[in-house]
Structure formats: structure tokens, C-alpha cells
Amino acid sequence: MQANLANARGFRNLRRQGPIAREERIEVTLALRRANASEFEATLTRILSGEEAPLDRATLGARYGTSAQDLAQVAAFAQKAGLAVVDSAPQERRMMVSGKAAALEEAFGIKLYHYAHDAGTFRSFETDLTLPAEISSAVMAVLGLANAPQARTHFRIAKRAAISYTPLQVAARYGLGTATGDGQAIGIIELGGGFAPADLSAYFASLGLTPPKVTAISVDGATNTPTGSADGPDGEVMLDIEVAGALAPASTIAVYFAPNTDAGFLNAITTAVHDATEHPDVISISWGGPESSWSASAMQAMDQAIADAAAIGVTVCVAAGDNGASDGVSRGLHVDFPASSPHALACGGTSLSASEETVWNDGSGGGATGGGISTVFALPAYQDGLMARPTSGQSSPLSMRGVPDVAGNADPETGYQVRVDGETMVIGGTSAVAPLWAGLIARLRSSGAGTASFLAPFLYASPSSCNDITQGNNNGYTASVGWDACTGLGSPNGAALAKLMAAAKKPKPGHQ
Numbered sequence: 001m002q003a004n005l006a007n008a009r010g011f012r013n014l015r016r017q018g019p020i021a022r023e024e025r026i027e028v029t030l031a032l033r034r035a036n037a038s039e040f041e042a043t044l045t046r047i048l049s050g051e052e053a054p055l056d057r058a059t060l061g062a063r064y065g066t067s068a069q070d071l072a073q074v075a076a077f078a079q080k081a082g083l084a085v086v087d088s089a090p091q092e093r094r095m096m097v098s099g100k101a102a103a104l105e106e107a108f109g110i111k112l113y114h115y116a117h118d119a120g121t122f123r124s125f126e127t128d129l130t131l132p133a134e135i136s137s138a139v140m141a142v143l144g145l146a147n148a149p150q151a152r153t154h155f156r157i158a159k160r161a162a163i164s165y166t167p168l169q170v171a172a173r174y175g176l177g178t179a180t181g182d183g184q185a186i187g188i189i190e191l192g193g194g195f196a197p198a199d200l201s202a203y204f205a206s207l208g209l210t211p212p213k214v215t216a217i218s219v220d221g222a223t224n225t226p227t228g229s230a231d232g233p234d235g236e237v238m239l240d241i242e243v244a245g246a247l248a249p250a251s252t253i254a255v256y257f258a259p260n261t262d263a264g265f266l267n268a269i270t271t272a273v274h275d276a277t278e279h280p281d282v283i284s285i286s287w288g289g290p291e292s293s294w295s296a297s298a299m300q301a302m303d304q305a306i307a308d309a310a311a312i313g314v315t316v317c318v319a320a321g322d323n324g325a326s327d328g329v330s331r332g333l334h335v336d337f338p339a340s341s342p343h344a345l346a347c348g349g350t351s352l353s354a355s356e357e358t359v360w361n362d363g364s365g366g367g368a369t370g371g372g373i374s375t376v377f378a379l380p381a382y383q384d385g386l387m388a389r390p391t392s393g394q395s396s397p398l399s400m401r402g403v404p405d406v407a408g409n410a411d412p413e414t415g416y417q418v419r420v421d422g423e424t425m426v427i428g429g430t431s432a433v434a435p436l437w438a439g440l441i442a443r444l445r446s447s448g449a450g451t452a453s454f455l456a457p458f459l460y461a462s463p464s465s466c467n468d469i470t471q472g473n474n475n476g477y478t479a480s481v482g483w484d485a486c487t488g489l490g491s492p493n494g495a496a497l498a499k500l501m502a503a504a505k506k507p508k509p510g511h512q
Helices: 004-008 037-048 057-064 068-080 101-108 167-173 197-206 233-247 262-273 296-311 430-446 456-461 494-503
Strands: 015-019 025-032 084-089 094-100 113-117 120-124 139-143 185-190 213-218 252-257 282-285 287-290 315-319 345-352 357-359 372-378 400-403 406-409 416-420 423-428
Touching: 025 068, 025 101, 025 262, 025 296, 037 057, 037 296, 057 296, 068 084, 068 094, 094 101, 094 262, 139 262, 139 296, 167 233, 167 406, 167 430, 185 233, 185 262, 185 430, 197 233, 197 416, 233 252, 233 416, 233 430, 252 262, 262 282, 262 296, 282 430, 287 315, 296 315, 296 372, 315 430, 345 430, 406 430, 423 430, 430 494, 456 494
Parallel strands: 185 252, 185 282, 213 252, 282 315, 315 345, 345 406
Antiparallel strands: 015 113, 025 094, 025 139, 084 094, 113 120, 345 357, 372 400, 416 423
16 A cells, blocks of 8 residues: 555645654554445446436445454454454444554554644655555555545635625526425535534524524544634535535534544545434535545545445535646646545536626636546546547547536635624635535425435436536636536536436336
């Protein structure tokens, strides 16, 4: 497995300090392989094509979790290595173990160091991690040995707003109907910050809405902890809840708070997907980072967690990033992960003026929608035959996963009126688009038009369900008729989406 210093890229003035104290206790997550993996892939293919109904959570966990044999083998290795099993979740295919730094270094063939950068310090390692032979086939990833911040938010507070909207006004522009999300549950992943119930009550009252029930769920010890600063993760948390909640105020919202590490991010997703209590019907994620900032094993584990969601008919809506086609990397074109997972609905951004909708690109270095071509994930079947159109050079067929799939209003200058830490402000960014689509899906499902299916394949089969965006670029790719690597298939067309989701509601005749 590759070194985990990858997630430290992007920090300024990165400096290696001394080694970790050998007695320091560290908790790590072992992502485990799937039982009956080939069968799962075949089943998922039929589900995504509409030939078979999605699985229920119990069947997914029992049939395609971790086998008892793998679980026992990994637990035995941990004991032999002097590590304690803290938690075991076979249905989520993960095990948490803890031990002294010295034991972990010996177990995985690494040396842990402190690293300093302009914003603080973290723990990581530089050499490739190795797995002992007895667990090399059972363990997909070892996460948490490094604790550098893995992901960033994708929101921007407007410095000036030429025009701004409430989420309800954006919904009306897209013709999203008047359903309230009754009976639906929305899951939101957060890697920091928090919300104040009083702020939510005041915000929804200003819209004339009864607030949705919002529950904070702790993952790996993280809690709902507002920082008091809208510039920090509070801005993300409040934006996500307020946009999704305004579109689906009669839904329940479960907010999964986790540490901002590769382990925390994975554990938040698996907790949400397999949550039999809150049972989210759709999940929103507005955090991510360039593919180049992730280890390959972490991406594989997270993609498989998102595939679990697709298998049970849960669409995971993920923001595509706010730094254009470079995704904030100094050289080359890059896409954001987990938006680039082929099992996620990647959400790009537009600028929604009073008269037109174009690609979000402020042209002054202050922000543009992410989008482009993955260097990690293969071309999914639903994108077969699409073309990538760079701003310079020749168009060519997609050969790898293209991002995004869909779009929505994201420009801070045409942003959303929200309330954060007692202050009313306007916020944009693709962070707003993931909860917009999540709220839309909940709204349509509650109206009777909804489908319990991963939405992306059905959208590509019926592209008129989105408003095609044909003007603008993201400093790497240009908008065009049909799918493009700026705004995907386009923004929501409410009436067409309702018809599409109703038609996709049941598996095709002859399949159960």
C-alpha cells in the first residue's frame, strides 16, 4: 500500500519534525474486503440498470459484509501484534484497532513522524505501508495512521452578491414542485463544525417553514461543535442543513460528525449507509479533495462504501469542488474525490442570473466549478460514448470517469441566503449543490414520484431531465450541448425529473 503522506500535499512549508513517541496510543481503521465480491458486482450492475430492485440494508450487510473467517483472521493478527480490537463492524466491512505507535510501526512496516506546516501539526509516514501476509488479502486499507486533514469544504461566502436567493426560490426556478419530503430521511456528512438549534429555528421561521427534525450523530468521537466562525466548518454545516431542509422540511435530517481524517471520512460514510435507525434515503457530502491528495487504498475503500449506498438505492450527492478544472492543484487538471467515485452523483456549479444559467466561473481567480476526468476510476457504463471538450485542443471520447454528473446554482454572486452563527449571509459553492440535489430527491420521493435507486444511470438514460448548460467553461473544459465536464447533464428540470423518477420506480418486468 502506498505512503499516506499523500494527504499532506497542499500544506504550505511542510516540515518533518521528530518521530512519534513510541508509547503514544493511536486508533486506526482497517477497511476489510467484501464477501462474495463477484456476486455483489453482478448484482449491483443489474440494480444500476434497473433490472433488479435494490437490496435492503440487512441483506447487504449479511451477504456482502466481511466474512466471519476474514474477521477472525484479522482479529488474530491484531492480538499477535499487540493491538486491541476497539470495534468490529462486519456489515460495514471495517475493524477499529488501537495500540502503541511502536506496535503499529512494527505491524505495518512504517515509521511515524510529526509534521509541521503553516496551519499546525499532524502525524504521518513516508514509506509505503506493507501488510503482513496473513492479512494482505483481507485488508483493503489501513486508515488513521496519518491524521492530517483529509478533505476541505466547498463553500464560499459572497463578498458581493449581484443577486441572491432563498433555497425555496432556487427550487421554484427549477420547477421542483411543492412536496415537503414527508417520510424521507436525509443524511449529511460533516468533518467539523456544528449547528445551533436556535439558528435553525430562526432560519426556517424566516422562510415560513416548520424546521425539520435534525439529529447529530457522533462518529469516532466527533460531535456537533460549533466554532462560532462562519468562515470555518460552521458555514458548511449550516449551509448543508438549511438548503436540504428548506427543500424537504418534513424530512428528518441526520448529521454525521466525524474527524477530518481518511479514517473519519470513511467511517462517517459507512455509518450513514448502514444506519438502521435513521436509515437515510439520500446522503449529501460537501467535502473532498483532489484525487492526488488521497492514498489509492483510501479511495478504493470509500468508493466501495459509496457502492454500498447505490446497492440499497441511496444516492450519495457529492460536491465537485470550487477551484475549476485544476481543483486547486498547481499543475495539471484534476478532479475532486469522493465526487469522482462512479457510484456517487457528482454535483457541479452554475451561475443563475435572473435571465440565464451558465457555468460558474467568476473569472477572477475566486472560484469556478470543479469538473474533468478522473485518473483513478474507470469509465462507468452510464457514461459510455460521452465526449470531453477541453478549452484548448481536440475533443475526445471519455476513457475514464467524467465529473460532474449534474449541476445547480453555486456562484456566490447568485448565492443562497443562509444563517450561520447568528448572522445572515449569502453563501455559494458546489457545497450548496449537493444538499440541493439531496433535498430534491427527498422531495420527489415523498411526492410519490421518487425512486429508491441510485439516480445517475437513470439521468444519463434521460438527459432531458436536466436543463442543459451550454455557455461557459471551468478553466479546463468548456460547456456544450449534452454532457460536459463543467456542469454534467445540467441543472434540475423539476417536471421532467418527476416523470423520470416515477418511471424508474420499479425494476423491469421479469426481474425480482
